[in-house]
Ligand SMILES: Nc1ncnc2c1ncn2[C@@H]1O[C@H](COP(=O)(O)OP(=O)(O)OP(=O)(O)O)[C@@H](O)[C@H]1O
């Protein structure tokens with residue numbers, strides 16, 4: 001299997017704090033990988049570093065989009081990272097509140113569309129076609145994610161679980177080859193979590209995306225993941241299949257040392 | 264019903280107001296006779312008015328809360344409902360159209376002239392609405408681009424005799440260029456910093472105009488700016504006002520037409536996304552800087568267009584027309600009318616510009632009234648007079 005994401009020696013310093021310390025991580029094509037660790041371990045910081053929201057202090061981030069040559073992501077602005085096929089969701093939901101559900105997904109299509117200001121003002125036929133296609137594609141994504149019933153609602157009015165799914169729909173609309181999900185099950189009830197589980201597998205099997213997810217719900221992580229990476233205090237302490245990680249003494253120590261964990 | 268607690272609260276508020284306004288309302292120094300007069304009756308009035316105002320304020324606050332509980336969903340403004348309803352849309356628009364058409368012939372010139380000012384503010388408001396309302400960039404120096412347009416017409420006409428109609432597109436282009444040039448360095452800042460820097464830029468433009476005598480006569484300004492011609496024909500003063508009125512109407516329609524298209528396009532959605540959440544917006548593949556710059560430059564374009572009309576209408580401009588107060592007035596139009604809502608901005612401009620003209624008594628207290636209105640709107644209707652609504656896309660569901 002070829003790695004589509006290859007992170008080497010990623011280090012992130014916040015003043016004196018080493019939020020990430022020489023972390024290595026690879027995700028292979030078609031994989032569902034998980035990044036776990038106690039609160040404050042540096043998981044979200046890891047996402048922020050590879051998506052260009054933070055500029056890492058050291059290290060290399062490389063991607064190999066399917067059918068394309070390997071390229072470096074370091075120093076690239078967030079929007080270019082997304083353009084190259086890495087899409088993410090946020091731990092604290094960040095939807096566009098002033099827009100409808102459909103428009104939120106259409107924002108995801110933005111970087112795949114071309115019409116600029118002049119075309120929009122003149123409403124040329126190519127712009128109209130493009131808009132129509134964008135509406136159609138966005139609606140199709142909502143159908144796949146199971147949110148089509150909310151299509152014209154304002155995004156803020158959605159129930160919590162649906163908001164998390166909308167974040168995934170929006171990310172999917174950018175045509176990614178790798179989806180980065182930051183605690184997608186946070187705040188969901190068991191039924192919603194089960195549906196999320198199915199959705200993630202379905203995405204991997206039908207949408208040609210690989211998935212790297214951060215999650216605290218161990219049941220979900222263990223059932224979903226092909227490969228699990230464990231970080232603690234910014235350092236990677238273990239990697240392997242769910243079975244291997246579960247029995248790893250370092251991992252057990254890291255989790256038992258943290259009473260707020262539910263593992 | 265009014266509760267005991269409310270009465271008590273109002274009582275203390277009235278007391279507080281009496282203390283607060285004591286030096287202003289009660290003490291009066293008579294400088295001729297060198298004595299101090301205490302006007303105690305004023306104190307009583309302040310107390311009574313403060314007490315009643317506080318009761319009314321509380322009453323409305325409670326009404327608002329109850330209304331919110333009663334219906335949370337059906338809050339689409341009535342204007343939008345009229346416009347969405349096929350049956351009402353045509354007659355509604357036709358009525359407005361006919362009114363606009365006969366207005367300058369029915370009412371005296373003075374009213375037409377005031378309406379032109381208001382309509383110029385509609386244009387400015389719609390332009391600033393792109394920057395503040397849609398893209399969420401607090402621009403306090405918007406008047407600078409208004410000045411660019413006005414001076415472009417005055418100077419190009421003075422030196423090269425270029426006519427209104429030719430200047431219009433040139434000024435628009437100049438507005439875009441200035442918007443881009445000013446936006447380029449400042450748009451890296453955000454929020455409060457952006458507001459302060461744009462404020463500074465606005466003032467710089469005014470001060471430059473004031474001190475650069477060779478360019479535009481400094482504070483003396485430029486006079487004798489001709490009003491627009493109609494295929495070479497120059498109207499007399501009365502007809503020329505009517506003519507300008509129709510030009511502004513046309514420009515406003517054009518503005519509404521384009522702004523509406525932009526708002527519901529790829530670029531318009533990007534503006535709103537940027538306003539709602541900068542980080543998520545970038546994570547969706549939107550270039551933050553480019554998107555901000557387009558909003559800023561486009562807003563400037565409309566300000567410049569407004570400036571040209573302003574110069575043509577008043578036939579005299581000087582830097583005093585482009586002070587920070589102008590920027591603030593336009594901002595009030597947007598915020599009170601409804602951020603991001605074109606219809607709201609139109610309503611806001613008409614209310615805020617026409618009211619002071621007709622209520623001459625309060626014209627002096629214009630900024631005070633704006634301030635009070637601002638507070639009232641923010642407390643009772645934070646989304647503005649007429650809230651914006653998003654487009655509902657119509658499409659056929661495909662059968663699988
Ligand atoms: N912008 C920042 N500036 C300074 N410190 C930061 C910043 N972002 C994160 N940190 C610190 O880095 C550490 C890792 O934070 P991070 O948010 O990545 O943790 P996490 O693993 O996602 O935790 P959680 O499970 O609670 O989401 C924390 O100690 C946090 O305080």
Ligand SMILES: [Mg+2]
Nearest residue numbers: 043044045091
């Ligand atoms: Mg986190």
